[in-house]
Amino acid sequence: MLGIGWALARYMKTSADFLTSARSIPTWVTGLAFISANLGALELVGMAASGAKYGISTAHFYWVGAIPAMIFLAVFMMPFYYGSKARSVPEYLKMRFDERVRALNSVAFAVMTIFASGISMNALAKLLHALLGWDYNVALWVCSGVVLLYVLKGGLTSAIYTEVLQFFMIVLGFAPVVYLGLKDVGGWHKMNSALQTVATDPAAIYINAGTNFAPNAWTSAWQPLVAGPAHNPMGVDVFAMVFGLGFVLSFGYWCTNFLVVQRAMAAKNMTAARNTPLVAAVPKMFFPFLVIVPGMIAAALTTLPDKGYRIPPPVISQANYDKAVAAVKSANYANSRDVAVKSVGDALGAKVDAVKITSLVAATAASKLSDADIQKGLYNSVAENDYDGVILSLVKKYCPAGLLGLALTALLASFMSGMAGNVTAFNTVFTYDLYQAYFAPGRTDRHYFLTGKVITVVGIILSIGAAYFASMYNNCMDIIQLVFGFVNAPLFATFLLGMFWKRTTATGAFLGLFGGIGSSALFHALTIAQGNTPGLKGGYVKVLSIFPSEMAQNFWLASFAFIACFTLTLVISLATSRTKTDVELKGLVYSLTPKIVDNNIPVYQRPAVVGIVLLIVCIILNLIFW
Amino acid sequence: MGLDIRWPIGLMFTLIGALLAVFGLTKGSESMSLGININLKWGVVLLAFGLFMLIGAFKGGKNPPSA
DSSP states (O other): OHHHHHHHHHHHHTSOOTTTTOSSBOHHHHHHHHHHTTOSHHHHHHHHHHHHHHGGGGGHIIIIIIHHHHHHIIIIIHHHHHHSSOOSHHHHHHHHSOHHHHHHHHHHHHHHHHHHHHHHHHHHHHHHHHHHOOOHHHHHHHHHHHHHHHHHTTOOTTHHHHHHHHHHHHHHHHHHHHHHHHHHHTHHHHHHHHHHHHHHOGGGGTOOOOSOOOTTTTTOSSHHHHHOGGGSTTOOOHHIIIIIIIIIIIIHHHHHOHHHHHHHTTBSSHHHHHHHHHHHHHHHHHHHHHHTHHHHHHHHHHTOGGGOOOOOOOOOOHHHHHHHHHHHHHOOTTTOHHHHHHHHHHHHTSOBOHHHHHHHHHHHHHSOOOHHHHHHHHHHHBOOOOGGGHHHHHHHHHOOTTHHHHHHHHHHHHHHHHHHHHHHHHHHIIIIIIIIIIISTTOOHHHHHHHHHHHHHHHHHHHHHHHHHHTTOSOHHHHHHHHHHHHHHHHHHHHHHHHHOTTOOHHHHHHHHHHHHHHHHHHHHHEEETTOOSBTTBOSSOOOEEESSHHHHHHHHHHHHHHHHHHHHHHHHHHSOOOSOTTTTTTTSGGGSOOOOOTTSOGGGOHHHHHHHHHHHHHHHHHHTO | OOOOTHHHHHHHHHHHHHHHHHHHHHTGGGSEETTEEHHHHHHHHHHHHHHHHHHHHHHHOSSOTTO
16 A cells, blocks of 8 residues: 555656646546645644644634635635736745845745754654654665755655645545544544543643533633633634634735745636635534544544553553653552652653552552553553644554555655655755845855755754754644744735835835834743643743643734734835835735736636625534534 | 546545455444444445545536646
């Protein structure tokens, strides 16, 4: 099975490039290409993780975030992108503002690609650890070595083809997991009632959250949010959700991410290009059932003792397990339970469940348990969860040989292309947008080519650092949104003002963006999520505010950065004079770009009409899971 | 012109679906999950999907199979 995936992936690399083959492709294909850029292994892992950690509110990433943003992109921004000559974010910023804004954005983008590949690397290393029992560090370095070879060999010539293929592999590889999981918990309603048990006592399954949740905290999308931050596992209110996630993070992601937008450019005409995000929105709307429900199933299974399931604990090395097994054996239960529990916990290097350790020690003393049994008992006694492990644990639980191969191939292939894509993007941005533009202009092609190779190695090493940083989080979606909060949130303010207000000046945009990113850093330095110690995860200067979860911290950080960038850009623009004339800004600013008239196309194909229909369906989904 | 993406999708899933279904038929005992022969069932679904894509690509008329 793995071989087939590999052979076909190799075959695909030789096929013609999607973008040049374009302008004749049906809209459904460009639509799929559009979401394929986004649905990868990381999304699958992260959304399942969030589904377990935060419940069905995670679906807001789709129903409040992605769908409205995609509709906005189709109706308002696409005409403008398709019409303008800009083909990348830095290019647009240079045309609209000046070099400074472009350079700043390039630096921010380069940092983002490093984090993106690091986050994937961490998730993949944890996956290999859980799957093959490899040591986490070894797995991480092996992954990075493979990615390095892949990128240096010049893989990824036809990214879009492989992504569409991977999209189908992920959807078709994981749909049976959802089906079997739901069947195992006893159907949707049984799952919901099990999740009510979770909500009444989240600490019982080591979900670090408050205790005053209503029973529907995991199963209703809006009611727990309306009740306030103390009443839902994400710890957010309606404002943070709608403004922070829905507006800033999601619109920022979908409207300024050219990797995604680019795919719509391949459509055959303007109408098809505008309809591309709308076609993509249809499956996107139902993704929560594929990617979030597995997480909810996992949380539900944990409360059903006869299923023998737990959300996987964090990575613990075999050496620590061995030490803990020895500690269990030597623990003198008669002396002091607390001392025994503490010695086992210290040996393991993790928080442990005192009750379970006590009974494990007692059982070991009473009957000769084998080392493997003790280790299994220890595994079940770790009082922490690593939510990233949810999806793999379900795949292993439900997929027999055969189907397992399909699901794992889909995951591995998607991780590989995700990491390689980000490292390649880092390499390109650094070599051409920064190095060639500012440090060493006018050298030979060979010089830049070799620089690119060196930069690839540097990029991989930096990614490894980012991976270790990411390993401090138990849910990769938490850290992804943090990175977007630093990079995309302020950038979206710059775009919005630049596109819709011709008065925005280059100096205003530059200082605003700079201030926006700076205020993200400041916000991060002064706040922290509950349960974390001040350090790399925030609050390293001083803790002024504590958020109930990492995700809440991210949403507020993004809102803060957006508002800071927006205000600064606005005020500084008013204080400085314009350097570009209306003529220069034609095609770059909304009010100076000719409008599109939709009268000549059938009503059902008009983006505005389709958009409204989709929005209504989306609202209905929100109401069903209210 | 480029390759119609339905060709590779169709070929791949026809192949994977057929393999999975055959695996499910011949190794029934190793294919069970919750009492369902999931390899066989899902193999048939994938096979149908792959064929559907191939038919679409064939009718679309771009890049005949010799490509």
